[in-house]
Amino acid sequence: xxxxxQKNSIPILxxxxxxxxxNLKMALEIAYIAGAKLGGVLVSGHRGxxxxxxxxxxxxxxxxxxxxxxxxxxxxxxxxxxxxxDALMQGDPVPQSGLLQDANGKILYIDEVNLLDDHIVNIxxxxxxxxxxxxxxxxxxxxxxxxxxxxxxxxxxxxxYLRPQLRDRFGLMAHIITHPEHRADILQTVLAxxxxxxxxxxxxxxxxxxxxxDTTKIELNQAKAKQVSVDIPKPILEKCAELAEKFKAVGxxxxxxxxxxARAQAARSGAVKVESEHLRDVAPLVLTHxxxxxxxxxxxxxxxxxxxxxxxxxxxxxxxxxxxx
Numbered sequence: 001x002x003x004x005x006q007k008n009s010i011p012i013l014x015x016x017x018x019x020x021x022x023n024l025k026m027a028l029e030i031a032y033i034a035g036a037k038l039g040g041v042l043v044s045g046h047r048g049x050x051x052x053x054x055x056x057x058x059x060x061x062x063x064x065x066x067x068x069x070x071x072x073x074x075x076x077x078x079x080x081x082x083x084x085x086d087a088l089m090q091g092d093p094v095p096q097s098g099l100l101q102d103a104n105g106k107i108l109y110i111d112e113v114n115l116l117d118d119h120i121v122n123i124x125x126x127x128x129x130x131x132x133x134x135x136x137x138x139x140x141x142x143x144x145x146x147x148x149x150x151x152x153x154x155x156x157x158x159x160x161y162l163r164p165q166l167r168d169r170f171g172l173m174a175h176i177i178t179h180p181e182h183r184a185d186i187l188q189t190v191l192a193x194x195x196x197x198x199x200x201x202x203x204x205x206x207x208x209x210x211x212x213x214d215t216t217k218i219e220l221n222q223a224k225a226k227q228v229s230v231d232i233p234k235p236i237l238e239k240c241a242e243l244a245e246k247f248k249a250v251g252x253x254x255x256x257x258x259x260x261x262a263r264a265q266a267a268r269s270g271a272v273k274v275e276s277e278h279l280r281d282v283a284p285l286v287l288t289h290x291x292x293x294x295x296x297x298x299x300x301x302x303x304x305x306x307x308x309x310x311x312x313x314x315x316x317x318x319x320x321x322x323x324x325x
Contacts, residue, residue: 010066013193014209015057016216020182021050026265027174027285028058031150033224034264036131038171038257040151042113042162042289045176050186051154052111059107061213062220067107067152070099070124072115079120080133100124100133103149113153114162121162124151125169168250171257172282173289175297220268227267232259232274239276242309243283247302249290257286276310284315 018025027041043051059067070079081098100108100123108124110116127133128151134144153170155162167173178186196205237259244254259274261282266274283306284298300314307314 010060011197012056012060012066013053013189014206014213015054015061016212017189017193017205017209018050018054018057019185019189020179021054021176023285024051024054024174024176025058026281027172028055028150028152029220029268030261030264030282030285031152031172032058032062032220033227033267034171034260035224036128036148036150038260038264039125039253040128040153040170040172042167042170042173043152043154043176044157044173045154046158047156049176049178051176052109055107055109055152055154059109061217063106065106067109068099068103068149070108070110070116072112074099074116074120076120076123080123080127098133100127100149101145101147104147106149108149108151110151110153112155112159114155114160118163118166121166125166129169164250167289168253170289171253172261172285174285175288223264223267223270227264230263230266230271230273232263236262236274236276236279239279239310243279243287243306244290246305246309247287247291249287254286254290258282261286276312280306280310280312280315 015025024041024043027043031038031041043055045051056066059065077098079098080100081096108128110121110124113121127147128149131146131148132144133147151170161167192205196203240255240258240262243258244252247254249255258279262274262279265278265282266272269278271278284302288298303314
């Protein structure tokens with residue numbers, strides 16, 4: 001039995017058994033490697049496309065636990081913390097931690113982030129970016145504390161979008177596309193998982209899945225440890241700026257996040273410096289939600305534009321919209 005199986009008794013599909021989801025997996029892994037400065041991952045996809053399943057499987061693999069989940073109706077007290085009401089009414093101010101502190105060292109997961117109050121989203125994004133939580137409001141003054149978490153928010157485009165100002169704060173955006181050729185494999189995987197649970201995990205499906213997860217966890221931790229030493233040559237930095245300009249990304253976050261994500265991707269692939277291919281791989285994740293037209297789709301033509309600017313071959317069209325704009 002592997003360490004993941006021993007520490008987590010909640011039955012979750014192993015991360016390495018998830019079919020497809022290449023861009024979401026890349027986004028989660030890059031966000032983990034790069035750390036809080038990258039601003040987390042925004043996941044867009046229709047209902048039933050495996051968004052939550054993939055995030056929970058990743059959290060189980062990397063943290064041996066489920067992500068700390070923030071509900072849509074969360075109040076500011078529940079998010080940032082405050083005082084225990086019963087103790088406060090007796091004149092004894094006892095601090096009570098919020099979900100942001102509970103998520104320290106883990107994933108903070110917001111399902112349907114586009115339905116959350118903008119004020120709450122701003123607080124979460126500020127804390128994720130700075131790593132500092134400060135509570136000063138309505139007579140509450142709790143000393144600032146450090147909290148570092150990987151922020152992951154999901155949204156269903158059928159229910160509306162985040163305001164551009166909030167979308168821009170997320171470092172990466174992964175759009176979920178289920179290709180027809182994957183549907184049968186997904187169904188087979190789900191049925192195999194159900195059979196494994198019925199057998200109480202005593203079969204090769206879960207054993208091999210968790211063993212693969214343990215290997216992936218080691219590889220990602222090694223990449224995280226060495227990513228700060230990965231060199232980003234000046235020509236690559238110049239290409240980051242050119243890509244941001246070409247895709248009409250507003251502000252300077254795109255340039256910065258392109259550099260951070262490309263460095264993490266280089267570490268993820270075992271490279272000692274960032275190459276054009278690493279920048280090409282992360283460009284859709286960084287630029288899709290920052291373009292002026294605010295389209296959530298990334299098309300094959302966009303891959304060609306990136307490749308032309310970088311003077312390399314275009315990336316494989318694994319998770320792009322088949323329909324041209």
